[in-house]
Amino acid sequence: MKENSFIESFIESYTLKHEESFAIFDHYGNIDISKNNEEGVYYEGTRFLSYWKFYLFDKNPILLSSAVKEDNSLLTVDLTNPDIIKNGEIIIPKGNIHILRSKFLYENCCYEKIHLKNFFLLPVELELNFYFNNDFADIFEVRGYKRKRKGKFFPVEVKKDKIKFIYEGLDNIIRETIVSFNPPPENIFSTKATYKVKLNPKESFTFYLTVKCLIEKQNLTKCSYKKAFYYIKRRVKDWENKSCKIYTSNEQFNQWLKRSWADIVMLTTSTEYGVYPYAGIPWFNTVFGRDGIITALECLWINPSIAKGTLAFLAHHQAKEFNPEQDAEPGKIIHEIRKGEMARTGEIPYSKYYGSVDATPLFVILASKYFERTGDIDFIKSIWKNIVLAISWIDNYGDVDGDGFVEYFPSKKGLTNKGWKDSEDSIFYEDGTLVKPPVALVEVQGYVYKAKREASKLARILGEKELASKWEKSAEKIKELIEEKFWCDEMNCYVLALDGDKKQCKVRASNAGHLLFTKAITPSKARILASLFFEKHFFSGWGIRTLSSLEVRYNPLSYHNGSVWPHDNALIAFGLSLYGFKEEAMKILKALFEASTFFRLHRIPELFCGFERRPNEGPTYYPVACHPQAWSAGAVFLILQGCLGLSFEKNEIIFKHPMLPQFLEELWIKDLAVKNGKVDLYLKRYGNDVVVNIIKKEGEVKIFVEK
Incomplete structure (x- = not known):
């Protein structure tokens, strides 16, 4: 890991997780282990993607903002274009193309939606380049463990809408990373995919990337971005309802x-x-x-x-x-x-x-x-x-x-x-x-x-x-x-x-x-x-x-x-x-x-x-x-x-001698459940004393406050 990269990671990286998968991205929504060794898409203790970079033409977009939702469900990254120059002339001034990247994890897949909109007064022709690579590193390798040898990396398989990385570990297990595109890109290679998009003024274009992490003999589940995100939001809601x-x-x-x-x-x-x-x-x-x-x-x-x-x-x-x-x-x-x-x-x-x-x-x-x-x-x-x-x-x-x-x-x-x-x-x-x-x-x-x-x-x-x-x-x-x-x-x-x-x-x-x-x-x-x-x-x-x-x-x-x-x-x-x-x-x-x-x-x-x-x-x-x-x-x-x-x-x-610190005057507790009921409570601090009030009660619930 490069000097100071842990500080960059702590301050600027974003984390997503679902079940056995997790991913760490930089604030652009990219993965680049040369800058932060921890980044990647991981599944069951292995990094399935170690490089994922997006360029507008051959340039880094300008970062506007990035954030993970309050419920940790979604990473959103707002980007715009720098000056796009051709033959010494600015053909698209900076700040006219809005690019929104939205990412989340569901089961063993990372989903991304890229939404483009042209706010320039003229039609534009855009080239979007995505670069990928993989090291299939064990999490202990990422932590710094030096292995004597690795397994076998197979040639990358390329189809019109997907790139497949294949690795057979020393445990004789085949691991695959499949990067899929919808719609298919204009050009696709072993580590690169290119979209060419024409947009009239105020016109939009949306496309999707999916990174699937597969371990030998596991089923490949097919799920659209929209459906998978619905399941993620439903999971969050289910937790809210039962907590x-x-x-x-x-x-x-x-x-x-x-x-x-x-x-x-x-x-x-x-x-x-x-x-x-x-x-x-x-x-x-x-x-x-x-x-x-x-x-x-x-x-x-x-x-x-x-x-x-x-x-x-x-x-x-x-x-x-x-x-x-x-x-x-x-x-x-x-x-x-x-x-x-x-x-x-x-x-x-x-x-x-x-x-x-x-x-x-x-x-x-x-x-x-x-x-x-x-x-x-x-x-x-x-x-x-x-x-x-x-x-x-x-x-x-x-x-x-x-x-x-x-x-x-x-x-x-x-x-x-x-x-x-x-x-x-x-x-x-x-x-x-x-x-x-x-x-x-x-x-x-x-x-x-x-x-x-x-x-x-x-x-x-x-x-x-x-x-x-x-x-x-x-x-x-x-x-x-x-x-x-x-x-x-x-x-x-x-x-x-x-x-x-x-x-x-x-x-x-x-x-x-x-x-x-x-x-x-x-x-x-x-x-x-x-x-x-x-x-x-x-x-x-x-x-x-x-x-x-x-x-x-x-x-x-x-x-x-x-x-x-x-x-x-x-x-x-x-x-x-x-x-x-x-x-x-x-x-x-x-x-x-x-x-x-x-x-x-x-x-x-x-x-x-x-x-x-x-x-x-x-x-x-x-x-x-x-x-x-x-x-x-x-x-x-x-x-x-x-x-x-x-x-x-x-x-x-x-409640035995309840107290609240000076910075908390009021506290609401909703849906506090016991075996045969639940209750909503309102607590108010008066000096060193706290009063407990019942707002709503369902079933057999008794509240005792000992002062």
């Missing part, structure tokens, strides 16, 4: 809410087990266990179907046997699934990889919270064996040395660190030396505590009293061990981790804040953390850093050692709310909201740099961060839930 809607008196905050939810909808992918939120674009457009679970938790009160689909998918793919190559052990929840050529050949170990140490307890937590939200006991019964198996993994395989904690060893081919901070340098001692395994992360013990507490609740509901009692006692023992082994008086904080000798990694990190989310610590210790995280060395002004600036490895430019992660902040903020620290939670909400106003489209990225906030400046972009990223998009909903003290029990909607 809770939120609107506030702050229009900028509304823009953040709308973009965040649009990103969740865009990233959520249909599977045979239900919908699943893919992690992020471009690097993580696939199933990640931990990311999917946390995203589902963040959005649970908005739309529980995301949690149901996530749980069903993960239950089906739960490990049933040992496989050291995959880090699989019975009961373990998957970390990552990849479908590209390099995964199929084993060049990377992630075709089906179980490296996460935390996805398994988080799976149990989500299952219980889904039941609490919906009362769907039939679904819980259908995955009960998976919940029991997950707890069994925690007890029998997660605790590798029998000390009561869940730990991990590095993988030979996979991850070195297996918590959410999974970069190689993220877990270390206070002197900066990397940790000696096996490693027990502080937040993972909190997840295990909460998993057993939540599993115990479900067991009681299902009549499994012995299991319920056993897990309850085990949870309390874990809580005692966390206090005994992870608290450090010297730091006045919980340490980052324990090493293989049970030595503390005396490092102040945001990981400890996840103990608030799991309610694994006492109110007095929660109060200490509530103060600590807002000291200058932790709080950047844009959010809580992953690592205190007092630590040896602190680096605001790093991936995990000093940056700001929105999902990390959301879990901490929600945890603060659970302990009654609403003012602190609202401070995080305010910081992330203000950060969102500096990011294009109000889209909060995967992470950003942890530099101290400077007057009249926004947060600093992080190189190659995913945007959109599902658990970043979901952060606002979880923090807002925490501030409102919102919870559910059967057909009851409960």
Whole structure:
């Protein structure tokens, strides 16, 4: 990637996604990997088009504007002509031809409509040239992985209305990219197509391009631009109809809410087990266990179907046997699934990889919270064996040395660190030396505590009293061990981790804040953390850093050692709310909201740099961060839930000490559904008090407000 290209990508690129496909374009609607290596049309982990350039005659058109619709459905690019010169004479002055490019993705196809209109006083003859090329690069190649060899590229096939690129990978799979034109162009070659158009004054002309991504033995579906776009809009409408809607008196905050939810909808992918939120674009457009679970938790009160689909998918793919190559052990929840050529050949170990140490307890937590939200006991019964198996993994395989904690060893081919901070340098001692395994992360013990507490609740509901009692006692023992082994008086904080000798990694990190989310610590210790995280060395002004600036490895430019992660902040903020620290939670909400106003489209990225906030400046972009990223998009909903003290029990909607920040005076919640009804609510802030009013109610719904 060229120097500074990541900044160009972050600021000026546009992303589209549908199901297993995604595409990244520049602001002209073009693809040119020499300028931004991430651009392309991708399908199932492979780039199916790496060059797509449009010229008017031999010139770049003039860009007027470009934008992705608020619902992420469509990219539109408005262009006009530069001066068109022939034999030294201007034959079409600039700004007389309007060119509108409209693009969207549907299933495994990218659709484009090009609409031309002549506003010149005279007839014009235009030449439009489109150039294409392909590298069939695996997503890991795009990220920088150097392969020893590639598969076979076949000669490009050309017909009067299409160009076909063909590649056979080292996995012996044929992949094809078919670029189709309607109507057929005047001239067509292996990498170029030319239209010649005559337009009278005020006359228009429209034509279509379609890029189809095909993998061997998959059916070629035929669908027109108009019909495919209808399906896309209907999908957006269906999501709107089955989800809770939120609107506030702050229009900028509304823009953040709308973009965040649009990103969740865009990233959520249909599977045979239900919908699943893919992690992020471009690097993580696939199933990640931990990311999917946390995203589902963040959005649970908005739309529980995301949690149901996530749980069903993960239950089906739960490990049933040992496989050291995959880090699989019975009961373990998957970390990552990849479908590209390099995964199929084993060049990377992630075709089906179980490296996460935390996805398994988080799976149990989500299952219980889904039941609490919906009362769907039939679904819980259908995955009960998976919940029991997950707890069994925690007890029998997660605790590798029998000390009561869940730990991990590095993988030979996979991850070195297996918590959410999974970069190689993220877990270390206070002197900066990397940790000696096996490693027990502080937040993972909190997840295990909460998993057993939540599993115990479900067991009681299902009549499994012995299991319920056993897990309850085990949870309390874990809580005692966390206090005994992870608290450090010297730091006045919980340490980052324990090493293989049970030595503390005396490092102040945001990981400890996840103990608030799991309610694994006492109110007095929660109060200490509530103060600590807002000291200058932790709080950047844009959010809580992953690592205190007092630590040896602190680096605001790093991936995990000093940056700001929105999902990390959301879990901490929600945890603060659970302990009654609403003012602190609202401070995080305010910081992330203000950060969102500096990011294009109000889209909060995967992470950003942890530099101290400077007057009249926004947060600093992080190189190659995913945007959109599902658990970043979901952060606002979880923090807002925490501030409102919102919870559910059967057909009851409960607000516990609801609060709103100063920048939100009013809040409307529409179609908030419970098992037997739904309700529209209006919330109004009066100082530190929030009044909840029922606007409309259908079915059996009860509202309780605890002040």
